[in-house]
Amino acid sequence: MTTALPIRLRDRALRSAWLHPFNDADAINDLLGSLNPRWSLTEVRAELVAREPQTADTVRLVLRPNRLWTGFVAGQHVTITVEIDGVRHQRVYSLSSDPADRRLLSITVKRQPQGRVSNWLHDHLHCGDVVTLSPAQGDFVLPQNHGPVLLLSAGSGITPMRALLYALRARGAGDVVLLHVCRDADDQIFASELAALASGWPGLRFVAWHTADRGRPALAELLATVPDHIERDTWLCGPAAFMADVEAHWQASGATERLRLERFGLAPTVIGSGDAAEVRCSRSERLFAAESGEALLPAAERAGLKPAYGCRIGVCRTCLCKKRSGTVQNLVTGERSSEPNEWIRLCVSSAQSEIELDL
Amino acid sequence: MSKTSSKTMTRPQLSRSDIASLQADLDAVRDEVMQSLGASDVAHIRRMIRRARGSAIAGRAMIGLGFDPLTFLVGVAALAHAKIVENMEVGHNVMHGQYDWTNDPALNSQTYEWDNVCDAGMWRHFHNYEHHTYTNILGKDRDFGYTILRMSDEQKWHPFFLFQPIWNGILAAAFQWGVGGHDIGAERLLNGQMSWKEFKQRSKPFHRKIRRQLMKDYVLFPLLTFWNAPRVLAANFLANLIRNLWSYAIIFCGHFPEGTAVFSEAETQDETRGDWYFRQICGSANIEGGRAFHILSGHLSHQIEHHLFPDMPAHRYAEIAPKVQAICAKYGIAYNTASFWRQYGTVLGKVFRHALPSRRANPALSQA
Ligand code: FES
Secondary structure (H helix, E strand, O other), X not given: OOOOHHHHHHHHHHHOOOOOOOOOHHXXXXXXXXXXXXXXXXXEEEEEEEEEEEEOOEEEEEEEEOOOOOOOOOOOEEEEEEEEOXXXXXXXXXXXXXXXXXXXXXXXXXXXXOOHHHHHHXXXXXXXXXXXXXXOEOOOOOOOOOOOEEEEEEHHHHHHHHHHHHHHHHHOOOOEEEEEEEOOHHHOOOHHHHHHHHHOOOOEEEEEEEHHHHOOOOHHHHHOOOOOHHHOEEEEXXXXXXXXHHHHHHHHOOOHHHEEEEOOOXXXXXXXXXXXXXXXXXXXXXXXXXXXXXXXXXXXXXXXXXXXXXXXXXOXXXXXXXXXXXXXXXXXXXXXXXXXXXXXXXXXXXXOOOEEEOO | OOOOOOOOOOOOOOOHHHHHHHHHHHHHHHHHHHHOOOHHHHHHHHHHHHHHHHHHHHHHHHHHHOOOHHHHHHHHHHHHHHHHHHHHHHHHHHHOOOOHHHOOHHHXXXXXXXXXXXXXXXXXXXXXXXHHHOOOEOOOXXXXXXXXXXXOOOOOOOHHHHHHXXXXXXXXXXXXXXXXXXXXXXXXXXXXXXXXXXXXXXXXHHHHHHHXXXXXXXXXXXXXXXXXXXXXXXXXXXXXXXXXXXXXXXXXXXXXXXXXOOEOOHHHOOOOHHHHHHHHHHHOOXXXXXXXHHHHOOOHXXXXXXXXXXXXXXXXXXXXXXXXXXXXXXXXXXXXXEOHHHHHHHHHHHHHHOOOOOOOOOHHHXXX
């Protein structure tokens, strides 16, 4: 992909040693931000313009991004950065708006029990507030050509489906089934939009399975509502166990190439003491095991990796490394943290779950 | 308030159990603050960043656009103030990782670059690692005397040190250059432990940073208001000089005043965190002053607290100082604090005294 000329010029100017200190991006962004919180030279900043409650614990947030937003393709997600009590947190949310709208975008947020960011977005993000977004990412998107479509979701897994539905309707797709599992009619996210979409679009069939009435469906029972499901190009999003079942079924039928998945970040499962956790290193593409209670630095070295280090006692930060995901414990303070994309010191951190490091 | 004035610091002998409970006491002080970090700490450092920027803009504008001596003087003062706040309260503290917990890339220890000729990467190595890990261990902490000054009886004398009052004066005026070149380890070139090639390789980041700094202060800004170029050159030079003298004076009061102890490599072999805490307290000295003074010193006036908790946001040191002092009193450890003039006076005294050969007070600490 080629980047637009103004962006390339901007990046060159920001890197140039000759222009320093006039090209200090942080200073410029602070200045722009103080004039208008949405303005920035380098970041997509978006203002909350509307909140639309969907269910008791789910809200759709409508955001107006600045001009650095380059739009998205239906099915993609964004990373949203918010600052809560001085700490920046990042979370990934599917884009649930109509991708044809370049001016507004929306994400749909369900409260997670103990979820720092989801609850903060529900309770503390007010209209007029500004958040930072990454460019849209992900390949849970529509191919050029496709056959009949099945969108299969459960719970808040429906959020990317809304964008996909808008894109499919714009293409004039003639045979689309949305099969969705949720508790009951009150728990149906996007209920009114879906009804409106279905009424004006004969090609869309909407099948809802309400567990409050019919119980948790056995997979065969659920899929029986769409008998030709295995022939359809399928997009799947929902809780991990549900997705695993569906994936296994498609695998058994030899139809995996017609199945596309969007996985949510999961709360990592904490290992017991004495167990070992798997550590994935995204840069070196290596994998090693670290015992619980053991610092990650020696564990990485045992596996033949050579992370930078100095004091090895947590003082100097030479071993600082970005942890992409997973739970770690600080061996000095005993503090645990599961925050994605945070900086940890390898010499005083131990893995408490499967983790991914930028190493 | 306990003040030490004996010529050589006597370090109390603490039992293993004392060291263990000293560790627990200090850990508790640390945890209480670290668990309370939040929006107000971030607001503080962002305020300091804005203060340094605003002051730099005002200073450079007065220097570049003014014609009279008054704007010259005020401009120099504003620019020196900007550089001091940026180097001491913002740069030094951010590069210690005091704000890494915020996850704000602008406050990240690994990517921050400050406004002086010392490359941030080199600084992090010799300061965060060597100096903060091996504080006051002779032969390991190259900050002790900066390899050109003899600041204790335990350092071996050499005729070179006869002139150290002069070296001291030069270092003070050119402090950023001394700090900038420190990590190269030129002394190893002189005694043949480093090849020219290695020396040149190690100097590269320093050269890059020098270019960038000289370009800014002595090319870009003078050219920008070219009709005033000589005035701008002179003012920028003066502002850098003032910052050098100030940071030199503050930093020399951190580990060299009378009463700060030195350690041998052997005795620090199997240190626990408690031993390490103990060494940090014995090797550091505080300067008394008000809030404005503390900020201008980057809170290095709370050197003891800084050395105990180098990654705690520095503006919190004043609040924990009474607790640390009480803990010191509990274990009979001297808490070295005094006015700037007293601390700096004893530093100067040492510069002169140790220029001359002296018997090593503690042969166990003798340094090769
Ligand atoms: S190696 Fe020094 S903090 Fe980890």
